[in-house]
Amino acid sequence: MIRIENLHKSYPIGKDSLHVLKGLDLHIKEGEFVSIMGSSGSGKSTLLNIVGLLDSHDEGKYYLNGELIENLNEKKAALLRNKFLGFVFQSFNLISYKTALENVALPLTYKGVARKERLKIAQEYLEKVELGPWANHLPNELSGGQKQRVAIARALVTNPKVVLADEPTGALDSTTTDNVMDLLRDINNEGMTVFVITHEEEVAEQTKRVVRLKDGVIISDELTNTTKAI
Amino acid sequence: MKFLLDSDTWQEIYGSIRKNKTRTIITIIGVLWGVFLLVVLLGAARGMENGFNKLFGDFATNSVFVWTQRTSKPFKGYQKGRRIVLNTNDIKVLKSTYKNEIKLLAPRNQISNLVTHNFKSGTFNVSGDYPVLDQIQKKKLIYGRFLNKNDITTFAKVAVISEDMYKQLFDKNVNPLGAYIKINAINYKVIGVYEPPTTVDFDNDTAYIPFSTFKKVYNTANRIDWMMITANKGVDIELMETNILQTLKSLHDVHPEDKRAFGKANLGKHIGKVTGFLIGMQFLTWFVGVATLIAGVFAIGNILIITVKERTKEIGIRRALGATPKSIRQQIILESVFLTTVAGMLGVIFGAIALFLIDYFFGQGQDAALTNPTVSIPIISIAFILLVVLGTLIGLIPAHMATLIKPIEALREE
Numbered sequence: 001m002i003r004i005e006n007l008h009k010s011y012p013i014g015k016d017s018l019h020v021l022k023g024l025d026l027h028i029k030e031g032e033f034v035s036i037m038g039s040s041g042s043g044k045s046t047l048l049n050i051v052g053l054l055d056s057h058d059e060g061k062y063y064l065n066g067e068l069i070e071n072l073n074e075k076k077a078a079l080l081r082n083k084f085l086g087f088v089f090q091s092f093n094l095i096s097y098k099t100a101l102e103n104v105a106l107p108l109t110y111k112g113v114a115r116k117e118r119l120k121i122a123q124e125y126l127e128k129v130e131l132g133p134w135a136n137h138l139p140n141e142l143s144g145g146q147k148q149r150v151a152i153a154r155a156l157v158t159n160p161k162v163v164l165a166d167e168p169t170g171a172l173d174s175t176t177t178d179n180v181m182d183l184l185r186d187i188n189n190e191g192m193t194v195f196v197i198t199h200e201e202e203v204a205e206q207t208k209r210v211v212r213l214k215d216g217v218i219i220s221d222e223l224t225n226t227t228k229a230i
Numbered sequence: 231m232k233f234l235l236d237s238d239t240w241q242e243i244y245g246s247i248r249k250n251k252t253r254t255i256i257t258i259i260g261v262l263w264g265v266f267l268l269v270v271l272l273g274a275a276r277g278m279e280n281g282f283n284k285l286f287g288d289f290a291t292n293s294v295f296v297w298t299q300r301t302s303k304p305f306k307g308y309q310k311g312r313r314i315v316l317n318t319n320d321i322k323v324l325k326s327t328y329k330n331e332i333k334l335l336a337p338r339n340q341i342s343n344l345v346t347h348n349f350k351s352g353t354f355n356v357s358g359d360y361p362v363l364d365q366i367q368k369k370k371l372i373y374g375r376f377l378n379k380n381d382i383t384t385f386a387k388v389a390v391i392s393e394d395m396y397k398q399l400f401d402k403n404v405n406p407l408g409a410y411i412k413i414n415a416i417n418y419k420v421i422g423v424y425e426p427p428t429t430v431d432f433d434n435d436t437a438y439i440p441f442s443t444f445k446k447v448y449n450t451a452n453r454i455d456w457m458m459i460t461a462n463k464g465v466d467i468e469l470m471e472t473n474i475l476q477t478l479k480s481l482h483d484v485h486p487e488d489k490r491a492f493g494k495a496n497l498g499k500h501i502g503k504v505t506g507f508l509i510g511m512q513f514l515t516w517f518v519g520v521a522t523l524i525a526g527v528f529a530i531g532n533i534l535i536i537t538v539k540e541r542t543k544e545i546g547i548r549r550a551l552g553a554t555p556k557s558i559r560q561q562i563i564l565e566s567v568f569l570t571t572v573a574g575m576l577g578v579i580f581g582a583i584a585l586f587l588i589d590y591f592f593g594q595g596q597d598a599a600l601t602n603p604t605v606s607i608p609i610i611s612i613a614f615i616l617l618v619v620l621g622t623l624i625g626l627i628p629a630h631m632a633t634l635i636k637p638i639e640a641l642r643e644e
């Protein structure tokens with residue numbers, strides 16, 4: 001599903017450049033539940049942004065769903081994101097003046113789904129994250145955990161191939177964290193590929209595979225106990 | 231253009247407008263004020279124009295009146311103080327010399343005479359005229375008709391009298407048509423009664439009789455007291471007046487610089503001044519209105535730019551969710567056009583209300599300052615097209631800025 005070979009990424013800083021990713025190799029197969037760990041500044045978000053087609057890489061190869069990603073223009077990137085990827089962010093990134101239902105329905109707009117159909121599908125996904133009754137609430141009327149569940153429903157609504165989550169539990173307390181992780185695990189159990197960045201060992205433990213980054217290289221890549229136990 | 235019919239597009243616009251109420255109101259007020267000014271000023275200018283037209287309305291506006299006085303300079307052996315007499319030959323010469331400029335030329339002879347009917351009488355002007363006078367100064371007839379060609383050729387003893395003369399000479403409720411009045415011991419049949427013009431009037435109470443009859447009765451031979459001349463469209467009336475006077479001076483051996491020998495009144499000159507003033511006002515109105523409008527549209531553009539900056543994050547989110555640069559651009563341009571046109575419509579509506587009130591308070595009655603202050607549909611359409619075009623153009627800038635926003639930069643956590 002995601003194949004990365006010898007991936008490099010640098011950011012220009014003034015005249016110098018900051019080499020953030022220094023030759024990563026990573027292969028994530030369909031249906032995997034992978035977490036990335038690493039200290040702050042180790043390049044986790046950079047990696048996720050490249051995988052999410054929000055940023056471009058300098059060197060190496062990136063295959064998404066078997067397709068080599070190169071020379072993407074903004075329009076093509078937008079289409080691929082809409083088709084293959086779902087995003088969950090640490091700060092939820094819901095649109096504040098839209099209701100939970102409209103937020104969830106938004107990616108379908110860009111897919112060209114008619115409004116009525118869209119709202120119907122969005123409602124189904126809201127039910128799935130157990131927020132059916134909250135459909136017509138604005139984001140500021142929801143708790144952090146609820147917001148993140150809305151965001152997850154939004155990531156899922158286009159039925160993507162991969163869900164990318166950058167510290168989805170970073171702004172949540174431990175109970176809601178468990179809630180959100182349970183939800184992600186359920187999704188994964190239904191066959192969805194899930195790719196999570198996290199700081200927390202407890203969160204990483206709930207995934208099936210942990211990749212550790214340090215200074216732009218992968219220092220370890222192993223299956224978790226959860227997986228071994230099965 | 232399909233996206234214009236898409237309810238989603240409008241849903242989005244509604245959402246973003248509802249979210250940014252203050253800036254929406256501010257932007258709308260900017261453009262609204264521009265359109266409002268344009269409508270009200272143009273309407274008022276039109277009202278003034280209508281007012282002037284009403285004032286001069288019954289007169290052919292490009293006309294010259296010429297009559298004779300005494301010379302003030304000796305010339306070719308003649309003493310000064312000589313009385314000039316116009317004659318029918320002058321008319322022939324003028325008509326052929328200025329056949330391209332002159333539209334109508336009406337000679338007239340005039341005298342003041344006692345007019346009687348039964349036992350009532352009064353002294354009035356009696357004027358020998360051609361039917362064409364009716365085209366130079368429209369006569370509003372209460373009864374009957376004005377002089378016609380037949381009256382001239384048959385030397386008919388007929389008269390058209392003013393309403394006041396009718397009231398003075400006839401008993402109440404007597405039909406004047408067909409009745410006879412006596413002027414200088416000769417009976418004339420009354421064929422028409424006219425209402426004196428409420429506006430500009432040279433004649434006061436005059437009994438109009440056929441020019442030919444006048445000539446015969448008063449034995450004027452070739453003498454002519456007055457000439458009324460109207461010019462064709464596009465002719466410089468002042469130039470024509472000067473030329474005609476020069477011709478007349480040379481025909482009558484009058485010193486070319488003698489300013490007293492002929493009397494003249496040029497209505498066109500005054501009207502020209504007024505028209506010039508009105509055109510100036512319309513121009514100023516357009517200038518002020520359009521400038522205000524452009525300022526308003528710029529304000530919209532400016533605020534949209536600010537909004538785009540404010541909405542960087544939202545745009546980033548949309549981009550991450552699959553919005554293409556094109557869809558973002560469309561959204562913002564449409565928002566700009568929508569705001570400008572809504573503001574424009576409100577401006578037109580308020581402007582129309584204002585014009586209605588202006589008409590109500592200042593536009594009623596005979597000598598109102600304004601008559602029918604209105605703005606025509608084509609002008610409104612032009613203003614609207616201007617608005618849509620400007621709205622689109624000004625929307626392009628923020629729209630372009632929005633497409634430059636990289637989702638990753640917009641989404642970066644603080």
Ligand SMILES: Nc1ncnc2c1ncn2[C@@H]1O[C@H](COP(=O)(O)OP(=O)(O)OP(=O)(O)O)[C@@H](O)[C@H]1O
Binds near residue numbers: 012018041
């Ligand atoms: N657009 C950018 N321009 C310059 N430097 C950048 C840019 N984005 C990230 N960096 C730098 O690249 C490095 C990696 O950043 P990244 O956001 O990937 O770290 P991270 O592992 O996600 O850290 P955290 O856990 O704090 O989120 C950091 O040193 C950061 O300052």
Ligand SMILES: [Mg+2]
Binds near residue numbers: 044045166
């Ligand atoms: Mg990060």
